[in-house]
Amino acid sequence: MDFDRRNGLWIKSHGSEKFYYGVDLVELFLDLLSLKPLEIIAAVYSDIQWVKANVANHPETGVSGLIVETEMEEFECVQCGNCCLNLSDAYQTSVPDSDVKRWENENRTDILEWVDTFVGLNDIWISPKTGKSVSRCPWLRKLPKKEKHACRIHDTKPEHCRNFPKSKRHALENGCKGYPAN
Ligand code: SF4
Numbered sequence: 001m002d003f004d005r006r007n008g009l010w011i012k013s014h015g016s017e018k019f020y021y022g023v024d025l026v027e028l029f030l031d032l033l034s035l036k037p038l039e040i041i042a043a044v045y046s047d048i049q050w051v052k053a054n055v056a057n058h059p060e061t062g063v064s065g066l067i068v069e070t071e072m073e074e075f076e077c078v079q080c081g082n083c084c085l086n087l088s089d090a091y092q093t094s095v096p097d098s099d100v101k102r103w104e105n106e107n108r109t110d111i112l113e114w115v116d117t118f119v120g121l122n123d124i125w126i127s128p129k130t131g132k133s134v135s136r137c138p139w140l141r142k143l144p145k146k147e148k149h150a151c152r153i154h155d156t157k158p159e160h161c162r163n164f165p166k167s168k169r170h171a172l173e174n175g176c177k178g179y180p181a182n
Pocket residue numbers: 083084090091137138139140141150151152153154157158161
């Protein structure tokens with residue numbers, strides 16, 4: 001967000017020029033897009049999200065909208081471990097209070113000792129021995145004699161781990177092997 005606030009674009013339109021910060025550009029783009037026909041909105045959505053999007057009418061009300069095929073049903077985790085090994089924002093990040101509360105309720109002191117809460121942020125995973133960020137998730141385990149990995153805290157892993165991948169694009173962009181490329 002800090003990057004978005006400091007950077008932007010000068011846009012010249014109808015003879016006047018205005019600087020739009022990154023956050024305002026998103027609003028501007030959405031406003032401009034909302035004035036376009038639904039077919040164009042569907043095409044833009046499809047290009048951005050790498051999924052099929054088509055215009056359709058609601059079967060009962062007849063209101064026009066978009067039908068988006070998320071294709072998430074094609075996703076199946078093959079336990080390659082890529083997300084846990086290579087995405088540092090999987091294990092060098094902050095987690096919401098809800099994760100911390102759940103670990104407290106479950107009495108998971110083994111997990112909580114890897115969390116450093118400071119000025120409202122719950123940073124993970126911080127080594128209780130060194131007080132520093134880890135370079136590999138401490139809960140990742142390679143299965144013996146298999147090219148597979150498992151999470152040792154799978155049942156209560158952080159929300160962001162449970163939500164990976166958020167979309168087909170998210171998976172394909174991050175080398176997730178559980179999502180077939182078209
Ligand atoms: S907590 Fe589990 S799912 Fe999350 S990065 Fe570590 S091993 Fe992967």
